[in-house]
Amino acid sequence: MKMCFLIPSVASGGIEIYLLRFLRFLKDASEITVIVRNSDKGELYHEYLETGVHLKFLPLGYVNPLKIWRHYHYYKQQKFDVICDFNANFAGIPMFLGSILNIPKRISFYRQGTNHFQPGLIRNWVNRLMKWLVYRNATNILSNSQAALEFFFHDRSINDHRFEVLYNGFNFQDFEIVESKSEIRRELNIPVDSFVIGHIGRYDKAKNHEAILKVFQEIIREGLNCTLVLCGRDTEKLIPALKELGLEDKAIILGYRNDVPFVLKGLDCFLFPSITEGQPNALIEAMISGIPIVSSNIPSIKECVPKQVEKFLSTPSDTESHVRAILNIVNNVEDFKIPVEHLRMFESEVNFGLFKRILYGK
Known part of the structure; x- marks a missing residue:
């Protein structure tokens, strides 16, 4: 099964550390691609490579047609079975692209408690659009806390079983x-x-x-x-x-x-x-x-x-x-x-x- 994860960076942030721990938990990550949505090599770069994943630096931005086209072309070329984006509402574009390419499983994983940008008229509009794209196209919408889920989707239906809370995992040893x-x-x-x-x-x-x-x-x-x-x-x-x-x-x-x-x-x-x-x-x-x-x-x-x-x-x-x-x-x-x-x-x-x-x- 070909799987793709999208993360904001390979610096030592919560998202990046969580996925790194999960990849180590899997033990075999040879069929997994990790797309980094910027071009910088952070502190965790070598640790990601050691897991055996395919690491792809592919900046996306928010509404950049050329970058969106590059993502579309890459997803189509790779024929992923699963795509999972950890970028909160800004998973909207990958979820949309995954949908039109018929990627069977499209997962948006929210791992922050609030929006990480200064509000403004255009930014708020783009944020609402991205959230709508997530809601319309994701097959699963996950969060690492009930609080985060309430912040982003307080009006969700209790009958919508796409929503689920998964807590962080730690190896106590x-x-x-x-x-x-x-x-x-x-x-x-x-x-x-x-x-x-x-x-x-x-x-x-x-x-x-x-x-x-x-x-x-x-x-x-x-x-x-x-x-x-x-x-x-x-x-x-x-x-x-x-x-x-x-x-x-x-x-x-x-x-x-x-x-x-x-x-x-x-x-x-x-x-x-x-x-x-x-x-x-x-x-x-x-x-x-x-x-x-x-x-x-x-x-x-x-x-x-x-x-x-x-x-x-x-x-x-x-x-x-x-x-x-x-x-x-x-x-x-x-x-x-x-x-x-x-x-x-x-x-x-x-x-x-x-x-x-x-x-x-x-």
Whole structure:
């Protein structure tokens, strides 16, 4: 069965990491093509190649006739049986092309909590058109959270069985790190005796790094001996802000790393005040690692944490509540423990197994 996935890039984003994990779960990806909708080689380029997929850089844009024609010609030439696009409403064009080419299975997989563009008259019109094309032409419309599905298709019919929520999948064995917390801190040049607050995520407005720095500044003022660890693509861009706040000596910028479970084990607390998420990979990884979390209370996050932890969530900009929660962790970490049974909802065998059955019709 010839299968095609479309992703925005091969940089270290949530979509790209999800698909990479799924390809590794499949083990044999020789009949799979991954189309990258831009022309840049990101951090995950070589890891994608190692899975055995055919990697094709084929920019699409939004309403570019020449690029649309190139996609049409490529799909027709390859004779795909399945096409799956992870670009939210902007899967509309591939879904439409797949329909007129009679590709049997056309899947649009929504993996973001809101639209990722600044609203405007033309952009809003194009967005509505793309969403309509998805709705009219997709055989399956998936999402990684109920919250995301409600945002994009709140008016869907309950009898429309194309809609389905598939949670992110994680191999729990990846989080069995043999090194001790002290050994990890020494390797990463983190003070061994410090209370370490960490965040993992690319430098992006949605990740709310501004709030992270404000919270950390207030924690320092409380007199706590602590260190801030920031891990993710382009996080070095935060260095000027750290210097301006006088926090550069208390913060460690790791940049992009492909050993997130290793980094997580070196933390005492995971701070995650995101403004928007589809389903938060990094937050779930922290929970699997057993790290106490302090997070925003947006719907997609509330959906993936246990009820007993919800009371510690607060609005993304509520610095005071985040500070109070971190101080509570210092004094009583047991209140923030995540039950192991709750985490089973994110096991790769279950969630990737469901996705595989949808793709292959088994």
